[in-house]
Amino acid sequence: MSLRVKDLSHTYAGGKANGQTILQPQSWTLTDGQQILIRGISGSGKTTLFNILAGLLQPSTGSICYGDQALYALPEAARDRFRARNVGYVFQNHHLIGSLTALENVVMPIAFANNLPPTQWRRRAQELLDQVGIGALSHAGPKQLSTGQRLRVAVARALANKPRVVLADEPTAALDEQSGSQVMDFLQQSCLQNHSILIVASHDPSLSQRFATTANLKSGHLQWAEAQPL
Numbered sequence: 001m002s003l004r005v006k007d008l009s010h011t012y013a014g015g016k017a018n019g020q021t022i023l024q025p026q027s028w029t030l031t032d033g034q035q036i037l038i039r040g041i042s043g044s045g046k047t048t049l050f051n052i053l054a055g056l057l058q059p060s061t062g063s064i065c066y067g068d069q070a071l072y073a074l075p076e077a078a079r080d081r082f083r084a085r086n087v088g089y090v091f092q093n094h095h096l097i098g099s100l101t102a103l104e105n106v107v108m109p110i111a112f113a114n115n116l117p118p119t120q121w122r123r124r125a126q127e128l129l130d131q132v133g134i135g136a137l138s139h140a141g142p143k144q145l146s147t148g149q150r151l152r153v154a155v156a157r158a159l160a161n162k163p164r165v166v167l168a169d170e171p172t173a174a175l176d177e178q179s180g181s182q183v184m185d186f187l188q189q190s191c192l193q194n195h196s197i198l199i200v201a202s203h204d205p206s207l208s209q210r211f212a213t214t215a216n217l218k219s220g221h222l223q224w225a226e227a228q229p230l
């Protein structure tokens, strides 16, 4: 499924950025299996762009199409269902549900999508937690986990339904080099296997070498570049 951004721009009304255009008009398209890195200083608009791509924030202008489906043409409830099936979002602040265990947080989207028989939900969730290296912590609640461990739960949850598009907002920010590299390997390999589009936002310069295509978000514009060869 392709992801097409057409004439997208965004200006927040209210807040500190009142009236300031965070995303200048832009159009771009990604195809199945493509993996890109979006860089940009703090406040440049990476999370804003991700929230728009995920269907959580209606842009001021323009459209987002997943295949033939215009995301904001859907009413909110249908858009939520569309996101649950097609988009995996690793939020910058993780957004885990505090009253559920790590395992239950991953079971949630599996149950919501209802593609597997219920007897397999927990096994699938456990498998994902094992793959991100925190299988032993599946019964811990988010408050009992470190920031990096919570992030891994968020990654497992985002990939639970093999979404067509994965958005990962600063997925390595809270991790040491080795754990960061493990999480990135998992994200990239899973997306390759599923032919999913992967978009990662990060300040971490060491991630550039993992991506054939990078884009720098500056003054609201995405400046596209092929990554420097190693």
Ligand SMILES: Nc1ncnc2c1ncn2[C@@H]1O[C@H](COP(=O)(O)OP(=O)(O)OP(=O)(O)O)[C@@H](O)[C@H]1O
Residues within 6 Å of the ligand: 012, 013, 014, 015, 016, 017, 018, 022, 040, 041, 042, 043, 044, 045, 046, 047, 048, 049, 092
């Ligand atoms: N809900 C909001 N209302 C008003 N302004 C907002 C809102 N959310 C973000 N902004 C502003 O939009 C700009 C871009 O914020 P955003 O969170 O997208 O940046 P970012 O690139 O993700 O930053 P970071 O690297 O720190 O996560 C900032 O100036 C921020 O203050």
Ligand SMILES: [Mg+2]
Residues within 6 Å of the ligand: 046, 047, 048, 092, 169
């Ligand atoms: Mg951000």
